[in-house]
Amino acid sequence: MTTSVATAQTLDAEAISRISDHLDEADWLRSLRGEWWARASATPPPTGDEEEWRRTDLAPLPRQGELLVDAPEVAISLPGGAAEAGVVVSDLRAAVRDHPDLVQRWLGRSQGQASHAHFWALAQAGWTGGLFVHVPRGVAVDGTIVARTVLDRNDVTYLPITLVVAEEGSSVTVLDEVVSPDGGAAWYGGIVEIRAEQAAHVRYANLQQLGDAAWNIGAQRVVVGQDATVTTLNAEVGSRVTKLGLDVDMSGKGGTSRLLGMLAAGDDQHIDINAHQGLAADHTTSDLLYLSALYDRARAAFYGVTTVEVGTKQTASYQECRNLLLSPKAGAEPIPVLEIMANDILRCGHGATAGAIDPAQLFYAQSRGLDPDAAERMIVRGFFEQVVAQIGDVAIRERVLAALARRIGSTEGMA
Amino acid sequence: MTDELVISGLEVSIGANKILKGLDLTVRQGEIHALMGPNGSGKTSLAYTLMGHPDYIVDAGSVTWRGQDLLALPPDKRAKLGIFLAFQYPSAIPGVTVASFLRNIYNAIHHPKPDDETGETSIKYTGIPLAKFRKLMEEKMALLKMDPSFATRYVNEGFSGGEKKRLEMLQMAIVAPQMAVLDETDSGLDIDALKNVADGINATLSPEMGVLMITHYQRMLNYVKPQFVHVLLDGRVVMSGGEELSHQLEANGYDWVRQQVGLPAGTGDEASAPEPVSSH
Ligand SMILES: Nc1ncnc2c1ncn2[C@@H]1O[C@H](COP(=O)(O)OP(=O)(O)OP(=O)(O)O)[C@@H](O)[C@H]1O
């Protein structure tokens, strides 16, 4: 059965309430959607003049695709023992049905990054699927939760929400994958919220393999509690355009975040990342490392802002964005910005590079019998090692490398 | 005639600089040749040209290996025919471990993926089994007295000069070439390392392997004995002899060679070749 409520273009308050009708939702959720719709309407979409939006033209964003209201269930694989320990991992619609109190407590509670506020609000109002992960206090989930969304349509607008909540002292590892077919210009507007409460440990990997004409307009918000640790990995492989806002709120004293990214793009792909690392509490640490391998005419922009808030003590942060240009027509524009408003900092730095492979390296590898493609593949794989080495979870590492192989080639035989 | 590397009338330039001006040299499999010459005389240029470095342009002459025109081939094809170059300045490959690199180059030369294999079959290609390769690598590392921890380090990244040279020799031992050009493999090695590396070279040598050893020092030649010694000057091999020639060079310097062959005395630059180690 397919139901049509609206396209992105015709979305209005009535259409939003038709989503609630269709999903047979309780009043709290109806009014929550309504509130977010009001915010989406009150927050105009970016004009392109904003620093964060200068590098991505939104005019061609496909707005005519129908909102996907019968989204496929998220396929979930849950490590043994997790369910018994009270961990909830489920498709967001099912979670609303089965754990309404829990979802109500956490869903739609935080504001998105200012630059992405419109799209954040749009997804909060118009979501029709997604992933819900809740780990109760003190529970450590052994193994990897894998959640896979396989879209079978490439002509729709889909605005899912991933919500991961790790309560005090808990620990969890999540791989969140999305795949869609090549060809059609779909709008994928997934948003992600990760909350690590006091002393929780969260490892979250997002593997994006959208179809080659898809527009991926995403936003992620990470809230790191006191003494909590969060590692996020964004592996961007698919889509025609990816625009991602990444907002990290380090408001819990002693919290740590590691933000890793691996981008492999070719053809006419365009990837534009806006990161914000907000160091708002004492003794917080936030390190970002984004690596891109760019082929053909692919372009990658990175605009990252680190904010060290007034009065904070002993914070440590770094942003590093490195781009390997594998074609003379590929381009990268990494722009790190530091806004330091505190005196007592441990460290705050940045590094940005963009360049081709050193020809001496290529010759060295070729002189050992590797043909130019194999030599390049090996060097690119080596380039990504800086991030790969930080992915402790074997299941995630293997899936991400397999996905990346679509672009960078197989690195089989590289032990 | 099919077991030899024949360089004849080789002229090579880089940019507007003519570096080799008609160089002749023949190295047969099973022979060890030493090539000596002042700094900047073109030894590395010759080595790079033999391996197919794209910056070195061959203006005239020929290089054949077992009767086949080497100059027509890209570097990887030359390597697959058994040619090996130990670099004077090896490159670092960040993020690629020594073990992974060695396995890749071993596979490239000894277990190449068949050209016609695409799709499914090519995806299944994995080359030498991991356990078998590990054994080979550990054996060769022991031969060169290398610490096993080098296997997990990234290729040449943060390696000392001497460690880089040892890794070059480890690569040579792993791929077991038929013709090896060693470009100052002895430079930068401490006294014990020189002995270890020389032992490693001697253990890698076989009657099927030819060696062209570029060196400034007599000391290496005490360990790896050459049957032939050549002097490169003014873009040509101007003098050749037996092992005794290296002793004469050490005693008399390159101006003596210039006098002998009727070349003007060298510039200060060339004369200040690295200090030779006194022979015993
Ligand atoms: N890329 C280059 N561009 C310009 N000149 C070059 C280049 N490479 C080499 N040369 C020049 O070619 C000449 C030969 O250099 P080469 O490295 O072959 O000497 P060499 O005999 O190996 O010296 P050394 O004993 O110091 O290693 C030198 O004058 C050098 O400056």
Ligand SMILES: [Mg+2]
């Ligand atoms: Mg040299």
